[in-house]
Amino acid sequence: MSKQKLVGLLVVFGLFAGQIHAEDAQPHHTKLWKISAAVLGAVTIADMQSSMGRPEANPLLASNNGHFNAQGMALKGALVGGVVGAQWLLLRHNPQASKYAAGANFAMSALTGAAVVHNHMIK
DSSP, X not given: OHHHHXXXXXXXXXXXXXXXXXXXXXXXXXXXXXXXXXXXXHHHHHHHHXXXXXXXXOTTTBOTTSBBOHHHHHHHHHHHHHHHHHHHHHHHHOGGGHHHHHHHHHHHHXXXXXXXXXXXHOO
8 A cells, every 4th residue: 555655645746847948037927727737636635545456447557457556646637737848948938828728637637537437426
């Protein structure tokens, strides 16, 4: 169980590590995009928590026995971190697109949130 908590903390710090430097270097990003990135990170963590040790429908995130474990958690965290990082890079050159990036983040959060609700309903 402690290994899972450690991986979860690493995912959280990985998702938000770039935000600290982004505020100093690029004041152009809007507050809405930052909030949407935080919401996406929080919902992703909730999804990981609700899926841990349970059968996983996504074969990319499933372990050899078909369950969601630390390997799937690391991959999912890397994917979400990559999306937020790519948005940050794109918004550095085109800050007016931040409302579209925020919309995409909120849409991904809604879909992931639906999965969290589903996972908790079938527990």
